[in-house]
Amino acid sequence: MQRKNRFRLILGIVLIVALAALLIGYFALRKPAEKSGTSTPSVSLTDSSSTELPTGLAKADPTMKSAASSNTANQKAASSVGQTASGQAEENWVTPVTVKIDPQKWYLTLVSIKYRLPENYQPELTYPVKGIDRPLDARVTPHYVEMYNAAKADGCTLTPYSGWRSISRQKSNYENKVSNYMKEGNSRAKAEQLAAEWILPPGASEHNMGLSMDIVNTQESFENTKEFKWLQEHAADYGFILRYPKDKASITKVAYEPWHWRYVGVEDAKKIKASGKCLEEYLGIYNS
Ligand SMILES: [Zn+2]
Structure with missing residues (x-):
């Protein structure tokens, strides 16, 4: 018992x-x-227009984090050492210029932290992949579709993750970030620099123009996927380039983004690829 x-x-x-x-x-x-959110970058659950960073990647990849801001990060670390750091940061901070779009060569427009789209810029939009709410400039969409289908035939899925994003949305997100940094006691100029570490200012993101697509199909680093290898080999044949190469961050002012592919037209894409240059070098237009 x-x-x-x-x-x-x-x-x-x-x-x-x-x-x-x-x-x-x-x-x-x-x-x-x-x-x-979801562990797989499911397109239906992520609102690309609400955030600069694909949420699933925010930790692993500093998406859209500008190299200018990496400098800021370094300077943040250095700021305890001496006064020069903040002075340097002010110097490195670019003076924005409103970009002029050549109607004949619209596809070669350089949009960056320095060269920004006018606030009222609004491309005509279409959706490259049925059922996926990721638009591109209507002139680029057919080229993405062509590339998407060719990749699919080779067993690679170039799922659109983030395409066009409105300037007004970009502005409100950026301004939120700026005001947060100002509440912490930073000057407007300093707060802008710090904010740009996380989200590019309105008109400075290629996504505002609708010529670029962030392509993600797995949770692992996109660089290690067969899709990335496919793009490296074939994207130029459809007019797309890797816009922010690893070794060009000091020129593009944007950290390496293996998932970000930009349309520049087939002819120029092939030339850019063969030259090993980034878009700034190829056009001879620099951000500082
Ligand atoms: Zn992107």
């Missing part, structure tokens, strides 16, 4: 412990899922 009671007691404890473990496990798994 006593033995039976002891057995029941042990059984009861085991059951309680198991239940507690289940509950802990459930909440531990649930929290990050709620925070980061």
